[in-house]
Structures are given as C-alpha cells and as structure tokens.
Amino acid sequence: MKKIISLLMAILMVGTALSGCGEKTTPAKEDTKQEASKPAETSKTENTEQKKEDGVMAMFNHTGYPILNEKETFDIYVEQLSPVVAANDKEVVKKGIADTNVDTNFIEVASSSWKEKINILFSTSDLPDAILGDLSVEEKYTQLYPLDEFLTEEIAPNIVKFFNSRPEYWEMLKAPDGHIYSLPTGDETYWNAIDSQMFINENWLKAVGKEVPKNAAELREVLEAFKNGDPNGNGDTADEVPMTFRGVWGWGDGMENALAAFGVFESSSHVMTKDGTVKFAAQQDEYFEALQFFAELYKDGLLDTEVFTHSQDQYKAKLAEEVDKYGVVITYDKQDKTRTWLPLLLADKNGNITVGLNNIEHVDGFSITKACKNPGALVRWYDYCNKDLETIMAWNRGVKDEAWRVPEGKEGMVEFLNDPEIQKAKGANNREELRRMQSFAGKSPAYFNLSYQDKIFSNQPKKLKPLLNQEVIDKGYGVKALPLGFASKENSEQRVLMLADIDNYLNKFVATSIVNGIDQKGWEDHLKTLEKLKVNEYVKLCQEFVDNQKK
Structure with missing residues (x-):
C-alpha cells in the first residue's frame, strides 16, 4: 500500500513539474507570431505564485549570454510604429532572440x-x-512586478551603471509604494528640453538697424521698427507682421515662454516649481504685467491678429520658408536656408532669465506584469538592449549602414544617415519612416540617454536648437513646471479632474485679456474666479507631489 501511495505521489510531482515547462499563453494579438496554445482552465495570472515557489532568481543566467539555456516566449504589448514592417520581423528583434533565447x-x-x-x-x-x-x-503598479531585486551590478550591469551616473533616476522611477516598476525607453535629448521657443529674424534686425532685444521694453522697440521699416524690402510697409504665435500653451507654438520676460511662464499644468515651492503662474502679479504688455502690443498692431484663432496647419503655412512676413515667431525650431533666425531669451525687470523647461528624462516605458513567470529574464533582456552603443543604435535607430554607420576612423562614434536612395530601396519615403520600419524609435527599450550625445558624429555644424537648450540648462535659466516622477493614484486623479475646468477658463481668459485688454478690476475678478476653481487646492496637490519626490 505504501508503495502504491509513493508511486501516485511521484506521478503527481512529475505532472506538476511538467505543467510549469509548457509554452507561455498568448493573449489575442493584432499581429505577427503564431498564437500559442492556452490551457482552457488556467490563465497566466493564476500561475503567478508558482514562480515564487520555484525561485525567480534561479530561472535565468545572471551573467553572460544567452540569458536562458532554452528558448522561452514572452508576450510584450507595444505601440505599432510601422504598418509596413511588423515588430517581430525587424532584424534587431531576430538578433535579440538569437543572442539571448x-x-x-x-x-x-x-x-x-x-x-x-x-x-x-x-x-x-x-x-x-x-x-x-x-x-x-x-x-x-499593483499589477506590475517590482524590479528592485533584479537591479544589481551582476544581473543588470548596464542599467545600474547608468542609474549610478544619474542618481536621480533611482528616485524618479519609484512608484508611490517606494518600488521600481518601470524602466526608461526612447530618447533623452536636449532637443526636447524646450517646446515653445521665441526666434527673431536676424535679416530683419539688420534691415532696421537693431540689435537682438534683451528685455520686454527692447522687444517692443524692435517690433515697432519691424512694423514701420519695411524689413522684408518689398516696398510694402503694411505687409509685415512683427510677432506671431499660436495659442497660450501647447507643444511648440504657444506663447507660454514669451511670458518669461516677466519672470513667469505657462504650461499644461499651469504651475512653476522653483527651489521646491510650487506656484500657480496665473496667480502671480508678474502674470498680470505680462498680459498688459501683450495687450498693448496687440492694440498697437504689433501682434498677429490671428494668434488665438489660426489652426496648426495655418500657422505652419505662415512659418514656411518662402513666406517673409514675420519678425518674431514662436515654434519648436526655426531654421531656414534663406534667412537666419536667432533664439530670443528675454530677462525680467530684475535681469533674470526664466525659461519653462521640460522633463527630458523618461520614467514610463518598459514594465513587467505580475503575469510574467520569469521577470528576471526580461530585466536582463532590457539590460542586453542597452549593452553597447551599436546595440542601442540598432534598437533605437535601425539597421547599420542604412540608418546609421560608424564613420571611418571614428571608432566609438556613430553617424546618422539620410540617404534617399537607401530609403527608397527599403520602401521608405524619408529617414523617420525608415527608422520606424527598422527600429522601435521613441519606444525603444534601448535608452538613448544624454551620455550618447557626444558620440554622434556629423560633418555639419551643430544644430542651434539643442545647443540653445543645453545653454539654458547649464546656465540655470530653466524652471520646470513639475518634477518627473509618479504621484499616488488619488493625487493624480484629483489633479486631472481639476485641470479640465482650469484649462478651459485660462484659455479664454488669456485670449480675452490680450485682445480686449485687462485692468486692475479685471485682474481682481480673475483671482476670485481662480478661488472658485479651487486653484489653491490644486496647488496644494502639486506641492504634495513635489514633496513626495524628495522623500
């Protein structure tokens, strides 16, 4: 009898062991690989606890490659980048599987x-x-797997080396419970530090004999000269528009940083965080001064009359190179072949320069769910994607010698390619399309962080935009709306709900104040409206978020 019981127990143990070795189940997919078989009675989530019993640390090779001795399938949801080439068909994906299992x-x-x-x-x-x-x-995050135990020099040396060189990442990545559930993806670049930047037409400055303005008063003088001096030289003194922009805030074109001439700026969150203290921009007296200044410009014909009404396409057409009607524009970047545009940074009455700065770091990119039976293997796979510059380029930019190359005699450097013949041969219309066909671009698990900026080789002069943004950061002009990090679910949800009404009100208020003018009574009425919108409560929530990032 004992032998029979022992035999039955052995059979059960073998069955249990075998059940943990089957191919992983696959949810409904929109694309590519053959769907794996799925046991009718068991989901991956129900098997989550099994990995704890087996010991997740023993399920993968901690060093060297391959990461797994036997190939194991992992289902990863990703945003579609190309309708032409499926993610699973990209060369970099196939090589990654071959190298790591x-x-x-x-x-x-x-x-x-x-x-x-x-x-x-x-x-x-x-x-x-x-x-x-x-x-x-x-x-x-409660449905994600905490990654802390895998972020060691043995298991993830490339991740840890980067985080140690930029310690802020260790803090920014922490969820409200203090654990890390995501790893950064895409590009960290100076290009993205400032969205809406003022640029002034140098050709027009020379035509009217003016220098680059350094403050609001000098800006007004220059705009008046643009209006009356026929700077485009076509003999028509009425066709120049001294200054234009599109809306109050928004990616690239809004007037948000033009307010900085008075020491404030606008953003999608409407707050400014300096020295750890959060202030609501539209509550500050300097905001009132800025509105009065721009109202005067509008009244005197120094602003485009369509700044609050033209569409994005209409604004883009106005900024086209063949159009020479604008002296100061606000946009993401402005470079023409026929004219020179200079960045415009205006100091406030105290001589301080303020520029609203974006968070260029990424914290929300690659996350592993609790359904994953072997999370350590995926952390090592992410680390593999970041193991060296060429691997990062393959995941982030595309195929070597088609999207990029190692320039001759420049080992350790890379050069971006922009060859129309290669692009056409690969079925792409331009460089960006080729990038999305061959790599994961802005969704890449290979994080192209700032340390790689110095590894980019180019025979062309350095672009003005990233140099300007780096100068703003290095000289301490930049002020962020809010720091990067994860708020609690409650804090985040409350702020989002309040923002809807605040957005609607401020959009109308700023436009009306500039087009129709604003006096002291109008400003006081505005402050009362902000109280009704519970702006102080909103600021308190923002301050709570900022304070939590310091802990």
Whole structure:
C-alpha cells in the first residue's frame, strides 16, 4: 500500500513539474507570431505564485549570454510604429532572440487606440508578460512586478551603471509604494528640453538697424521698427507682421515662454516649481504685467491678429520658408536656408532669465506584469538592449549602414544617415519612416540617454536648437513646471479632474485679456474666479507631489 501511495505521489510531482515547462499563453494579438496554445482552465495570472515557489532568481543566467539555456516566449504589448514592417520581423528583434533565447513576441496596438486598449487589458486577469509603451504606472503598479531585486551590478550591469551616473533616476522611477516598476525607453535629448521657443529674424534686425532685444521694453522697440521699416524690402510697409504665435500653451507654438520676460511662464499644468515651492503662474502679479504688455502690443498692431484663432496647419503655412512676413515667431525650431533666425531669451525687470523647461528624462516605458513567470529574464533582456552603443543604435535607430554607420576612423562614434536612395530601396519615403520600419524609435527599450550625445558624429555644424537648450540648462535659466516622477493614484486623479475646468477658463481668459485688454478690476475678478476653481487646492496637490519626490 505504501508503495502504491509513493508511486501516485511521484506521478503527481512529475505532472506538476511538467505543467510549469509548457509554452507561455498568448493573449489575442493584432499581429505577427503564431498564437500559442492556452490551457482552457488556467490563465497566466493564476500561475503567478508558482514562480515564487520555484525561485525567480534561479530561472535565468545572471551573467553572460544567452540569458536562458532554452528558448522561452514572452508576450510584450507595444505601440505599432510601422504598418509596413511588423515588430517581430525587424532584424534587431531576430538578433535579440538569437543572442539571448528570450523569444520576444511583440503584440502591436495602433497608436490611436493604445491608451484605451491598455486600460481594457489591465481590467482583465489575462495580462501579457510586459508592456513597452506609456502605461500610467502610478495607476497600475499593483499589477506590475517590482524590479528592485533584479537591479544589481551582476544581473543588470548596464542599467545600474547608468542609474549610478544619474542618481536621480533611482528616485524618479519609484512608484508611490517606494518600488521600481518601470524602466526608461526612447530618447533623452536636449532637443526636447524646450517646446515653445521665441526666434527673431536676424535679416530683419539688420534691415532696421537693431540689435537682438534683451528685455520686454527692447522687444517692443524692435517690433515697432519691424512694423514701420519695411524689413522684408518689398516696398510694402503694411505687409509685415512683427510677432506671431499660436495659442497660450501647447507643444511648440504657444506663447507660454514669451511670458518669461516677466519672470513667469505657462504650461499644461499651469504651475512653476522653483527651489521646491510650487506656484500657480496665473496667480502671480508678474502674470498680470505680462498680459498688459501683450495687450498693448496687440492694440498697437504689433501682434498677429490671428494668434488665438489660426489652426496648426495655418500657422505652419505662415512659418514656411518662402513666406517673409514675420519678425518674431514662436515654434519648436526655426531654421531656414534663406534667412537666419536667432533664439530670443528675454530677462525680467530684475535681469533674470526664466525659461519653462521640460522633463527630458523618461520614467514610463518598459514594465513587467505580475503575469510574467520569469521577470528576471526580461530585466536582463532590457539590460542586453542597452549593452553597447551599436546595440542601442540598432534598437533605437535601425539597421547599420542604412540608418546609421560608424564613420571611418571614428571608432566609438556613430553617424546618422539620410540617404534617399537607401530609403527608397527599403520602401521608405524619408529617414523617420525608415527608422520606424527598422527600429522601435521613441519606444525603444534601448535608452538613448544624454551620455550618447557626444558620440554622434556629423560633418555639419551643430544644430542651434539643442545647443540653445543645453545653454539654458547649464546656465540655470530653466524652471520646470513639475518634477518627473509618479504621484499616488488619488493625487493624480484629483489633479486631472481639476485641470479640465482650469484649462478651459485660462484659455479664454488669456485670449480675452490680450485682445480686449485687462485692468486692475479685471485682474481682481480673475483671482476670485481662480478661488472658485479651487486653484489653491490644486496647488496644494502639486506641492504634495513635489514633496513626495524628495522623500
């Protein structure tokens, strides 16, 4: 009898062991790989605890390659980058599988429906192994696997080396519970430090005999000269528009940083954080002064009359190179072949320069769910993607000698290519399209951080935009709206709800104040409206978020 019982127990143990070795289940996919078989009675989420019993640290090779002795499939949701080349068909993906035995099965989701599909996905119990894309970690971290135990010099040497060189990442990546659930992806670049930048037409300055203005008063003098001096030289003194922009805030074209001539700026969050203290921009007296200044410019015909009404396409057409009607423009970048545009940084009455600065770091990119049975292997795979410059370029830019190359005699450097013949041969219309066909571009698990900026070789003069942005950062002109990091779900949700009404009000208020003018009574009425919108409560929530980032 004892022998029979022992035999039955042995059979059960073998069955249990075998059940943990089967191919991973695959949720419904929009693209590519053959769907794996899925046991009808068991989901991956239900098997989550098994990995704890088996010991996740023993399920992968901690050093060297391959990461896994036997190939194992991992389902990863990713935003679709190219309708022409599927993610799983890209050379870099195939090489990654061959090198690591981490069989990444990318499940692509259209960009237009990404947020909706991810939210629906996380409302179910059948999650993929990982997400490569925006996720809102602060809302979903309870369904993600904490990565802290894998972020060691042995398991993830490349990640740890980078984080140690930039210690702020260790803090920024922490979720409200103090654990790390995501790793950065895409590009960290000076290009993105400032969205809306003022540029002034140097050709027009020379035509009217003026220097680059250094403050608001000098700006007005220059704009008046532009209006009356026929700087485009066509004999028509009425066709010049001294200054233009599009709206109050928004990516690239808004007037948000033009307010900085008075020591304030606008942003999508409407706050400024300096020395750890949060202030609501539109509550400051300097904001009132800025509105009065721009109202005077509007009244005197020094501003484009369509600054609050033209569409993005209409504004883009106005900034086209063949159009020579504008003296000061606000845009993401402005470089023409026929004219020279200079960046415009205006000091306030105290001589201080303030520029609203973006968070160029990334914290929400690659996350592993609790459904993953072997999270350590995926952390090592991410570390593999970041192991050296050429691997990073392959994941982030595309195929070597087609999208980029190592320039002759410049070992350790890379050069971006822009060859129309190569692009055409590969079925792409331009460089960016080729990049999205061959790599993961801005969604790349290989993080092109600032340390690689000095590794880019070019025979061309350095672009003005990133140099300007770096100068703003290095000289301490930049002020951020809010620091980067994860708020608690409650804090984040409350701020989002309050912002909707604040946005609607401020858009109308600023436009009306500039077009119709604003006096002291109008300003006092505005402050009362902000009280009704519970702006002080909103600022308190923002301050709470900032304070929590320091802990």
